[in-house]
Amino acid sequence: MKTDQKRIMAEAAAWVDWSARSDVSTAEAAAFERWMGESEANRQAFADLAALWRSDALGEAAADVAAARFKRRGYNPPWRFVIPSTVAAAMAALAVLYVPWMDHRTLVTERAAPSDTVLADGSLVRLSGGSRLVVRQSPMGRNVTLELGEAFFDVRHDGRPFAVSAGEGRVRVMGTAFNVDRLSSGRTEVALYRGAVRVRGRSKETMDISPGERVIVDRGRLSRGAPLSASKPDWIDGWFDTQDASLAHLVEEIDRFSAKPIVVDSAVRRMRISGRFQVGEPRAVLALIETAYGVQVVEESDRIRIERR
């Protein structure tokens, strides 16, 4: 009896992991339905484990444990993070020129593959998929340029200024946590979660923001965006939460998590969207907007297209 329950729990756990995948075959889906139809015990075990896996409590606990690990790593000798593992020649040069506060490199993420990096100064950078960040840390200052995509920064205070450039906007910070989202429309969004930052546009115009606020840099001009509704950016947990965004913006967010590029027809680009979307699961979001907003999602061999129905 006891071993029976154990077997059911193990099977349920495997199905929960399966249900969080984006690429499921119809054969697997049918097997899942069969398994669920088998007994009340199966359904209960699955409900319990699925609720636990999807709970915000687990998301938060796991994110906290992950963040704590980064902090611990920060106390290790910084050279660990300075040496680019792939460039042998640069390693030799760095061995000579090495100073603990130098870090020169370019971080690039593939589509659908966000990644975390600890810089030489101990700051954490979390790059979303399809993003590119150029890092230049010297004894004089810490500069990074977000050339593409979106990044979350948890900056370690070390006396040197930390500046993020993105398009025509520039953010200067000390010790603080914030998110920079570079949208292809030429807009850049800066959202602050902790500390204080000053954002500068093209015309030396600046804006100071406090935690919970968002600034939008559009063609070098600054304006305030909608206030934030969480303690860290949505995309880190795989969510995009908006009360008024264009379909094009939502698609840009899910596109970074999608293996195939997603494009939006001009006829529906400006459609207004609100809701909370699990951007980490692009297919689920596409299915949702297809039903909720009456658009058509067409999958082609090399891309996914959204058009008017």
Next chain:
Amino acid sequence: MAYDGDDSQATKDWSPLLNFVRRLTWRRLRRADLAEDVAQETVLRLMEYGRGGVPIDNLYGLALRIAENLVNEQFRRERRWGQVELSDTLASAEPAPDRVIEGREAVATLKEALAKMPTLRRDIIIRRRVNHQSCAAIAADLGLSVKAVEKHVTRGLLDLNQAFGENGQGRGKLN
């Protein structure tokens, strides 16, 4: 359990599915009223789908998705109502409203359980749950087989569930 939208099937027994969604929602929100609402609404929507003439052969899979969306809608609504406290919430680093529902204790229990796990398993759970990496991507990163990664996720989830249960957090009575 296939449902082909035929009217005769509209009288089918929905209670296993209702029970499933009720339990799923209860476990996430710990609110009996919402669990009941979400369960009823999910079945209604499934019946509507069926009436559209499209045969539904993935009833439980669909129910899972619909219930999930309804729960998220609920969070959003509550967040909107709670708008006034929102800036205070952020300034004082208090948890967001949905986190309050889940409870601080749950987070603490799960953190403890994660800390107790073997390093590799913990790393895999974090990659899967926080970074939304696929098992295949994790396997490639860590030089493991996909099967091995899946095994770690499964075992890890069972570890977490056990810790949750021992603490009394996960044992909610259904009414």
